[in-house]
Amino acid sequence: MARSVRPLRRILLSPPKNLFPELQQLHPNAIPVFHKIELPQTIITRNYISEMRKSAFQENILRILRSEIQYEFDRAPPKQPVAKFKSFAIDDRPGEQWISLKRKFAENEEIKVEATMFDGATPSSKSSDVTNNNVQLHITLIVNISKGDGDALEIMCSAWPDSIEITKLFTRKSNKMPAQAYVGPDFKELDDELQDSLYEFLEARGINDEMAAFLHEYMKNKDRTEYIRWMGTVKSYMEEK
Numbered sequence: 001m002a003r004s005v006r007p008l009r010r011i012l013l014s015p016p017k018n019l020f021p022e023l024q025q026l027h028p029n030a031i032p033v034f035h036k037i038e039l040p041q042t043i044i045t046r047n048y049i050s051e052m053r054k055s056a057f058q059e060n061i062l063r064i065l066r067s068e069i070q071y072e073f074d075r076a077p078p079k080q081p082v083a084k085f086k087s088f089a090i091d092d093r094p095g096e097q098w099i100s101l102k103r104k105f106a107e108n109e110e111i112k113v114e115a116t117m118f119d120g121a122t123p124s125s126k127s128s129d130v131t132n133n134n135v136q137l138h139i140t141l142i143v144n145i146s147k148g149d150g151d152a153l154e155i156m157c158s159a160w161p162d163s164i165e166i167t168k169l170f171t172r173k174s175n176k177m178p179a180q181a182y183v184g185p186d187f188k189e190l191d192d193e194l195q196d197s198l199y200e201f202l203e204a205r206g207i208n209d210e211m212a213a214f215l216h217e218y219m220k221n222k223d224r225t226e227y228i229r230w231m232g233t234v235k236s237y238m239e240e241k
Contacts, residue, residue, distance in 0.1 A: 058238050065235040069228055078225040085214050086115070092222065094229065099222070100220055105145075105205050113207060114142045115159065117219050117226070136160055139215055143207055144172075155202065159212040166198060 018120065023198040024204040082094050088101035120138035139159040146152035156168040202208065 016073075062235060062238050065231050065238070069235070071222060071232050072228050072231075076224060078228065079221050081218065081221060081225075085211065088167045088206065090218075095226070097226075099218070103206065108147045110207075111205055111207075112142070112144045113211075115215050116140045117217075119222060123225075131218065137219075139219060141207075141215075144204065145205070155198075157202075157207075159215050162213055162215045163209045164199075164202065164207060164212045166195070166202070169198065 013182065023171070083089070083090055083103060087103045089103065091102065092095075097117045099115050101115065103111050105111055116139055118137045119140055123136040124134050124136055137160075141157040141159050141164070143155040143157060144152050145155075152172045154170055154172050155166060158165040158167055166187045168183060168187055171227040187198075190198075
């Protein structure tokens with residue numbers, strides 16, 4: 001056993017001469033050392049320049065965003081949104097393009113009005129030029145009137161700066177509507193007397209020209225608020241390391 005162990009120890013403890021013959025000839029007792037490989041200076045320089053350019057681009061974007069945010073605050077700072085309009089409670093969820101107005105009417109009616117932010121525009125009656133000063137902005141309203149767990153009446157409306165215009169109405173089943181449900185004719189095709197009666201129906205529930213004017217002022221403020229919030233979100237992302 002001892003005879004086999006001694007040769008093994010000599011093999012393990014002796015330097016690997018056959019791996020570096022030239023080195024062993026010059027320095028018989030030298031032990032090979034492995035050096036780390038350094039990257040060429042050109043690669044390091046390119047990476048540095050790339051990082052510098054990236055940083056410069058980000059700083060330029062951040063500078064513009066900060067300037068725009070400050071400009072919006074100086075020009076027309078957003079107001080704290082109101083929580084009510086007459087008998088309606090307002091549900092405004094930051095970051096979304098819709099708001100909801102809810103109220104009860106009579107003994108068993110639940111009324112919910114969903115309003116978009118500005119989703120269109122038409123030239124004003126005085127001009128055909130569609131610019132910021134010569135347009136009427138448009139807001140879509142979906143009026144849902146339900147009675148308990150039964151069917152609901154839905155009335156689609158356009159809210160212009162000073163008027164409400166009904167475009168469509170239909171009943172919605174409490175469970176689910178068919179994929180190709182018949183939703184009635186265009187509102188303007190209805191009998192004039194029926195049209196007037198439906199406007200009176202909405203008027204009695206507080207959905208009228210006054211609400212249209214209120215929503216336009218509300219959405220102007222929300223539009224500024226959401227724009228500033230959006231820029232702030234982008235700025236925060238660009239500031240992350």
